Amino acid sequence: MNNKQTTYSITGDYLYMSNIITQFRENVANYKLKKQLSKSKRQRGLYNLKTASSAGILFNAGDEANYKVVKELVKELKNDNITSQVLGYIDKSKRDDNYIGDQTYTFACKSDFSFFYSIKKDSVSEFVNQNFNLLIVLVKEQPFAIDYLGRLSKAKFKVGKAGLDNELYDLMIELKEDQGLPELKKQIIHYLSILNNN
Numbered sequence: 001m002n003n004k005q006t007t008y009s010i011t012g013d014y015l016y017m018s019n020i021i022t023q024f025r026e027n028v029a030n031y032k033l034k035k036q037l038s039k040s041k042r043q044r045g046l047y048n049l050k051t052a053s054s055a056g057i058l059f060n061a062g063d064e065a066n067y068k069v070v071k072e073l074v075k076e077l078k079n080d081n082i083t084s085q086v087l088g089y090i091d092k093s094k095r096d097d098n099y100i101g102d103q104t105y106t107f108a109c110k111s112d113f114s115f116f117y118s119i120k121k122d123s124v125s126e127f128v129n130q131n132f133n134l135l136i137v138l139v140k141e142q143p144f145a146i147d148y149l150g151r152l153s154k155a156k157f158k159v160g161k162a163g164l165d166n167e168l169y170d171l172m173i174e175l176k177e178d179q180g181l182p183e184l185k186k187q188i189i190h191y192l193s194i195l196n197n198n
Contacts, residue, residue, distance in 0.1 A: 094111060
C-alpha cells in the first residue's frame with residue numbers, strides 16, 4: 001500500500017488559462033459596452049467648479065488611504081456647492097463588513113457584476129445612470145471594472161489621470177510616476193477651478 005501524499009501546485013499553465021479567461025470576459029464586456037453606448041449617446045458638457053452642481057466620484061476602495069483622499073475631495077466639492085455621490089470598487093468577491101454605504105457612498109465588488117460585467121446591484125446602476133455634471137475617476141491605476149463603470153457613466157464631463165483610457169476622459173491630468181492620489185486630487189481641483197467654460 002502506497003502512503004505517499006500527492007501535492008499540487010499552481011502552475012504557469014493555470015495562470016495562463018486564468019489570464020485567457022479574464023481577457024475573454026473583458027473583450028466580450030467591451031463589445032457589449034460599445035453596442036450599448038452607440039445606442040444611447042451621453043450629453044457632453046464643459047463644467048468647472050463654478051458651473052457644476054453635481055459630481056460622481058469613482059475610486060478603488062481596496063486601500064484605506066484612497067478612502068481618506070476621497071473624503072477630502074467630497075469636502076472640497078461641498079465647499080463649492082457641489083453635491084457628490086461616491087462609488088468605491090473593491091477588487092474582491094465579497095465586501096467586508098466595514099464597507100457600509102450611505103446617501104453619499106456606495107460600494108461594489110466582483111459579485112455585483114455578472115460574468116461579462118453586467119451590473120447586478122441597483123445602487124451601482126443608479127450611479128452610472130445619473131447625469132452628473134462631473135465624473136471624477138480618482139485612481140492611479142484603473143481596474144477593468146472601474147474603467148467599465150466610468151465609460152458607462154452618463155456624466156457630462158469626465159476627469160481622470162492621463163494614460164489610462166483616452167476614450168473615457170474629457171479632461172486628463174498628467175502625473176509623474178512618483179505622484180499619488182493626493183496629487184491627482186489637487187491637480188483635478190486646480191484645473192476645474194481655472195477651466196473656462198465660455
